[in-house]
Amino acid sequence: MSARILLSLLLMPLLASAAADLRWLPEHLRPDPFGGIVRADGPGQARETRIELSGARDGYVSCHILVSPQAGRQFTLTAELQGLELELFREWFHFMPSRKEWYPDALIPVKMPYSSVLPDPENKIENQRTQAFWLDIWIPKEAKPGVYDGKVVLRASGRTSTLPLRIRVLSAIVPADDVVIPDHNSYGTFWLNAQYPKSEDLFRLIHAYHRIFYEHRGTFHQLGYGHGGKVAPEFAPELTGSGRTRRIKSWDLYDRHYGPLLDGTAFANTRRGPRPIPFVYLPINPEWPASFLWWNEKGYETEFVNVVREMEQHFREKNWTQTRFELFFNHKKRYKAFPWDGDETRFPEDNRYFVEYGRLMKKAIPADSPVKWVFRTDTSWTMAQQFKELEGVINFWVAGSGMLSLYDWAPKLIRSRGEILWTYGSPPRVNDNSAAITSELLKAWLYGASGFVHWLAVSPGDDPWFQFTGGATALVYPGTRFGINEPIPGIRLKIQRNCVQDLNLLEAVKDRVDREELTRLYNGTKPNDWWTRNSPLLNRPPQDWNNADIGDALKDHRKVQRPKDASAWQRVREYVLKIAGGEA
Amino acid sequence: MKARLLLTFWICAACYASGQTKTAEELDQVARVASVMVDGDVCERILTPRAAQHLLKVDPRDQWAASDNFDVNHDAYIQIKKTLIRLGRLGPPHTDVNLWMPVPGDPSRIQVMIRNVNEISQFWTWGDLHQPMPPEMKEVLTTGKRKTVMQKPNFISVLAPVSNSLGDVVGLVEVVKQLVDDPHGNVK
Numbered sequence: 001m002s003a004r005i006l007l008s009l010l011l012m013p014l015l016a017s018a019a020a021d022l023r024w025l026p027e028h029l030r031p032d033p034f035g036g037i038v039r040a041d042g043p044g045q046a047r048e049t050r051i052e053l054s055g056a057r058d059g060y061v062s063c064h065i066l067v068s069p070q071a072g073r074q075f076t077l078t079a080e081l082q083g084l085e086l087e088l089f090r091e092w093f094h095f096m097p098s099r100k101e102w103y104p105d106a107l108i109p110v111k112m113p114y115s116s117v118l119p120d121p122e123n124k125i126e127n128q129r130t131q132a133f134w135l136d137i138w139i140p141k142e143a144k145p146g147v148y149d150g151k152v153v154l155r156a157s158g159r160t161s162t163l164p165l166r167i168r169v170l171s172a173i174v175p176a177d178d179v180v181i182p183d184h185n186s187y188g189t190f191w192l193n194a195q196y197p198k199s200e201d202l203f204r205l206i207h208a209y210h211r212i213f214y215e216h217r218g219t220f221h222q223l224g225y226g227h228g229g230k231v232a233p234e235f236a237p238e239l240t241g242s243g244r245t246r247r248i249k250s251w252d253l254y255d256r257h258y259g260p261l262l263d264g265t266a267f268a269n270t271r272r273g274p275r276p277i278p279f280v281y282l283p284i285n286p287e288w289p290a291s292f293l294w295w296n297e298k299g300y301e302t303e304f305v306n307v308v309r310e311m312e313q314h315f316r317e318k319n320w321t322q323t324r325f326e327l328f329f330n331h332k333k334r335y336k337a338f339p340w341d342g343d344e345t346r347f348p349e350d351n352r353y354f355v356e357y358g359r360l361m362k363k364a365i366p367a368d369s370p371v372k373w374v375f376r377t378d379t380s381w382t383m384a385q386q387f388k389e390l391e392g393v394i395n396f397w398v399a400g401s402g403m404l405s406l407y408d409w410a411p412k413l414i415r416s417r418g419e420i421l422w423t424y425g426s427p428p429r430v431n432d433n434s435a436a437i438t439s440e441l442l443k444a445w446l447y448g449a450s451g452f453v454h455w456l457a458v459s460p461g462d463d464p465w466f467q468f469t470g471g472a473t474a475l476v477y478p479g480t481r482f483g484i485n486e487p488i489p490g491i492r493l494k495i496q497r498n499c500v501q502d503l504n505l506l507e508a509v510k511d512r513v514d515r516e517e518l519t520r521l522y523n524g525t526k527p528n529d530w531w532t533r534n535s536p537l538l539n540r541p542p543q544d545w546n547n548a549d550i551g552d553a554l555k556d557h558r559k560v561q562r563p564k565d566a567s568a569w570q571r572v573r574e575y576v577l578k579i580a581g582g583e584a
Numbered sequence: 585m586k587a588r589l590l591l592t593f594w595i596c597a598a599c600y601a602s603g604q605t606k607t608a609e610e611l612d613q614v615a616r617v618a619s620v621m622v623d624g625d626v627c628e629r630i631l632t633p634r635a636a637q638h639l640l641k642v643d644p645r646d647q648w649a650a651s652d653n654f655d656v657n658h659d660a661y662i663q664i665k666k667t668l669i670r671l672g673r674l675g676p677p678h679t680d681v682n683l684w685m686p687v688p689g690d691p692s693r694i695q696v697m698i699r700n701v702n703e704i705s706q707f708w709t710w711g712d713l714h715q716p717m718p719p720e721m722k723e724v725l726t727t728g729k730r731k732t733v734m735q736k737p738n739f740i741s742v743l744a745p746v747s748n749s750l751g752d753v754v755g756l757v758e759v760v761k762q763l764v765d766d767p768h769g770n771v772k
Contacts, residue, residue, distance in 0.1 A: 187772045188771035189771070190769070191772075226703055227770075228703040229701050230769075231771070235771075287701050291669065292669065293669040335711070336698060337699045337703065338665075346652060548646045
């Protein structure tokens with residue numbers, strides 16, 4: 001008897017490892033390279049049972065596939081599913097020296113069947129026992145609601161393991177227009193030269209960045225000028241002359257850069273279909289198109305108005321009438337090139353410059369222009385004052401997410417004036433729990449804001465592969481390491497995309513949404529908790545605040561908007577699909 | 585073959601050196617004019633008392649306190665900024681003229697007060713509100729004489745004193761140019 005037990009005990013690990021060489025995890029539980037779940041998302045366990053996912057049409061559902069073959073043996077992975085489209089990505093485990101942990105994020109697209117060995121020869125993780133893959137399943141709009149069965153198959157060491165795959169396609173269709181647009185910001189193109197040293201076609205690369213964010217239900221911004229007003233040549237038409245002779249000399253580079261983005265052809269052959277980009281920065285700044293040398297003189301107005309008028313005419317002739325062209329100032333006086341803050345204005349007396357630019361724009365643009373012009377400001381310290389003082393001047397507000405929580409009256413006021421409200425912040429780090437990327441989107445939706453800006457989303461650091469700093473400024477990665485001369489997505493970007501799909505579904509049935517239930521499911525809060533009420537900070541003018549005061553005032557707010565755990569959005573998704581998904 | 589290569593190299597080096605010398609001379613001319621044209625009294629009025637008060641303060645709870653309180657008197661700033669732009673136009677294309685002022689209360693430090701469109705400098709550390717006084721700048725402030733600096737590869741700067749109505753040297757200008765211009769540089 002004891003000998004039999006002993007034998008069973010000895011055999012058990014072997015049997016377990018054989019059975020567990022193919023497992024899966026829902027998207028919010030990210031795997032580590034050793035068969036477990038990353039600390040930020042745990043606890044949890046990979047599953048050996050059938051993969052079951054539900055989703056609306058014209059959208060994605062996703063999961064992680066975990067492969068744990070014998071070390072050193074080749075494996076081959078494939079997946080099959082009739083009627084729906086599958087995309088497989090190999091997950092890169094980034095080493096974070098500060099935490100001595102590996103987190104998966106970058107996703108390398110692979111063709112099926114995919115063969116490799118463990119440990120992954122490129123990722124080079126000692127004792128790696130599991131390779132993870134991200135599986136995206138695209139449900140076309142035309143798919144018939146119902147159950148779709150398929151399988152994931154692993155061949156390794158002469159044996160085959162199979163995971164059944166079942167997708168419940170719901171009758172609902174994810175609305176094409178995003179209720180909250182995740183925006184991904186960047187500055188200039190110098191970083192492209194660093195990340196793609198061998199790339200010769202700048203515009204192809206820029207368009208690839210727009211495309212990857214568009215395909216992930218987001219948008220991409222590239223600011224084309226520096227703090228001193230220097231404009232990189234591809235971001236503005238070329239000018240000539242001075243004073244009354246200043247005019248546009250050439251549109252060549254501008255049109256090559258923006259033409260396919262503004263008429264939508266850059267997005268041909270994407271799942272979402274060709275559409276013009278919804279927003280774009282203008283190159284206008286205090287030094288372009290008018291020289292600051294003439295500021296406060298008639299020459300400034302003449303140069304500004306004449307060139308902007310030519311731009312309006314060009315955009316109209318090109319029929320670029322679906323994109324919002326943003327007048328936006330990014331400079332700050334602390335960077336010493338201009339005497340006022342265009343960005344995050346700190347001192348109220350600087351508002352007069354916005355008023356003057358509003359006047360110049362009105363003078364330059366015909367009242368009946370079919371081109372959409374917006375005047376945007378990114379606001380923090382003095383937002384309450386700016387919301388009131390700059391009424392009729394600014395019509396696109398991008399507000400610091402935390403500070404906006406102090407002013408519960410603001411979104412209603414802004415919406416009532418027909419203006420746009422977005423919020424801004426940073427991407428979460430990979431070592432935050434996987435639902436962290438959904439927090440700002442949910443908050444924007446609760447606040448009635450229609451976008452959220454990741455202030456920098458394309459800068460993964462000098463060595464994101466082996467010396468990763470966490471990805472607080474990147475949601476995509478250069479694919480060059482893998483022979484892909486364009487960006488590749490990260491897991492956080494995928495989770496964000498799927499969250500936007502859910503928000504779109506939610507918005508479609510917003511009258512039926514129980515907001516209290518929604519926030520309760522997310523993190524046990526009430527919608528009202530997401531505002532910072534009666535803060536003592538507001539008893540003093542913003543010019544007297546400092547960052548420590550603000551930190552203190554928003555301490556509780558930061559906790560309130562934090563997802564309770566990695567499953568926070570999964571619980572919301574189940575609620576969304578219950579009330580908005582329809583039948584399978 | 586080797587001799588031909590050497591000759592080509594020598595010609596290139598000679599052209600580069602002659603271009604460098606010519607540019608340095610042109611910048612020096614601008615710097616000479618700048619010392620006369622930039623009004624030191626107005627420069628002294630640029631920084632607001634509030635900004636000056638916070639400039640050297642270290643707040644352990646707020647590392648951005650000095651930057652967040654940095655402010656300028658607009659009229660003085662604009663007047664000098666316009667002069668600097670004009671001076672830049674006197675030089676070869678893509679010349680910037682920056683104004684540097686000593687930090688009140690700490691002679692060991694200096695601050696760039698006004699920069700220009702190309703955002704180029706051999707001395708400024710990006711984002712620094714103020715920084716240690718480089719010996720070259722100290723020399724100009726002390727002697728009142730212009731100085732040409734070619735420390736950073738591809739850059740030429742000429743530093744020139746700025747004086748007020750009492751004849752005191754109260755700041756300096758950096759007339760600066762890159763030998764090879766980078767159209768994408770500093771668009772960030």
